[in-house]
Amino acid sequence: MTRVLVPVEVLDGKTVSPGLMTLLGTVDVTVLGYHVLPEQTPADQARLQYEERATAALEDLSDEFQSAGGAADHRLVFTHDREQTIKRIADEIRADAFAISGMTGTVDNLLVSLSGALNDDRILPFVTELVGDRDIAVTLFLASDDTGADRLKAAAEELRAAGLTARTEHAMDGSPFDALMDAVPGHDAIVMAEQAPSFRSLFFGDEADRVASASVGPVLVVRHEQETDE
Numbered sequence: 001m002t003r004v005l006v007p008v009e010v011l012d013g014k015t016v017s018p019g020l021m022t023l024l025g026t027v028d029v030t031v032l033g034y035h036v037l038p039e040q041t042p043a044d045q046a047r048l049q050y051e052e053r054a055t056a057a058l059e060d061l062s063d064e065f066q067s068a069g070g071a072a073d074h075r076l077v078f079t080h081d082r083e084q085t086i087k088r089i090a091d092e093i094r095a096d097a098f099a100i101s102g103m104t105g106t107v108d109n110l111l112v113s114l115s116g117a118l119n120d121d122r123i124l125p126f127v128t129e130l131v132g133d134r135d136i137a138v139t140l141f142l143a144s145d146d147t148g149a150d151r152l153k154a155a156a157e158e159l160r161a162a163g164l165t166a167r168t169e170h171a172m173d174g175s176p177f178d179a180l181m182d183a184v185p186g187h188d189a190i191v192m193a194e195q196a197p198s199f200r201s202l203f204f205g206d207e208a209d210r211v212a213s214a215s216v217g218p219v220l221v222v223r224h225e226q227e228t229d230e
Contacts, residue, residue: 001071002027002129004220005095007086008061010054010076011035016061018068019104020218023189025069026132030093033058033076034085046078095223096126097191100211102218107136107188114142115176116193120155123193123222128162130191130220138166141183143176181214190219 004024008014010033033054037046058074065072079085090098112127114120127138140155142148152168159166171179184190190211212219 002096002126003030003093004028005030005032005086005090005093005098006101007032007034007098008058008101009034009036010057011050014101016064016099016101017103017105017218018064019107019188020099020101021065021068021070023104023107023130023218024065024099026130026134027070027096029065029070029072030089030095031058031061031065031072031074032086032089033061033074034082035078036082037078037080039080043078043080050078051076090223097220097222100219100221102189102212102216104188104217109137109139109187111139111141111183111187111190113180113190113192114140114148114151114155115144115180116195120151120158122225123191124155124158126222127191128159128164131164133163136165138164139169139183139187140166141169141171141180143171143179145172148172177211180211184215184217187217189217190215192219192221194221194223 004027006016006024006029008016008031035046035050035054037043054076058076062072062074075089077085077089110127110131112123114123131138138159140152140159142152148170152170156166156168169183171183192211
């Protein structure tokens with residue numbers, strides 16, 4: 001089953017929009033409640049002080065995800081290094097994707113960017129499972145030269161064969177980021193691929209922050225396949 005990691009700054013009053021909860025109703029969810037500590041504050045001390053309140057908030061969020069139709073569990077961490085901790089938990093639970101929360105109502109139109117270093121045979125099955133049998137229209141977006149047309153066509157045919165409604169948008173000029181942002185209006189959420197060289201560079205780098213802030217709605221980032229321990 002596909003699993004999505006949803007990080008939430010649990011003690012800062014942050015939450016997850018009902019639209020994102022409903023969108024993730026077809027997959028398993030791990031809600032990661034985290035709180036970043038000042039360097040001098042021991043994690044054990046913070047846990048003693050805040051664990052009860054944070055756990056109660058996480059349990060409420062998990063219940064809301066389950067009410068939206070999916071299976072949800074939760075984890076709580078007190079950390080001095082937000083980026084490292086989120087990556088570690090994502091690796092531990094073998095998350096297929098992670099969410100950058102944003103505000104959205106019902107997701108009727110999903111923008112899926114095929115630009116990046118991830119193979120379509122990973123991102124397309126994710127989209128297929130995410131949408132399921134719901135009436136969510138998918139726009140497949142690709143910023144590339146004219147050689148990307150066949151790739152877009154094949155991807156759309158794969159989604160249509162799975163019963164999804166799919167259209168394509170091919171940007172061949174200008175900045176790929178600007179082209180992606182130009183495609184956002186009219187869409188309620190974005191699915192994009194993890195960029196090379198790492199999970200860290202996308203989730204905490206300039207591109208992820210810019211996509212999430214410019215799009216306003218939630219962004220789901222499909223991760224590279226993790227190596228299986230022998």
